[in-house]
Amino acid sequence: MKVELNITGTAQACNEWTFATATANGKEFRIMLVRFEEPSNYGIRQGRISKLWMSNVEDGEFINYDRGWDMRPATTEAKAVLAAIIKKFN
Template sequence: MWREGKIEVENRTIHYWIKSFDLGSPYGIDEGRISKLMFKRDGQIIANFDRGWDIEPIDANAQAALEIFMKKYN
């Protein structure tokens, strides 16, 4: 299922797109349910996963956002 929205992390707005499934997969983050994920902040891509990392989280703020989504969807 695709989800899109905005989240506030450490007083910064991150726009996200995420695709997750009911079951984990070898193509998911840590073989989990998230198969696609993109974070943008101020128009810049700060993390992108499409069955593998294209852009790993670029800073602590992006990493904090990833941890939130891993707990919720992975």
């Protein structure tokens, strides 16, 4: 499945956040994530992503990772978007 991932900006709060959108199978997702400088035990798959929030615009599917999974992706499209995010940022 082809996933189109677009970075829309960054912002500095307590951490540096990256904002993005993604499209998979015509479904649009909004994404916010925080990355460590180096891989960490707290990151997704012991990688650099320490926080990830992702929401599907159409049906409200919600994914959340904050140094551990609160809500995992459930649909094929959300899993494909997560794989693209990990490939690009982790």
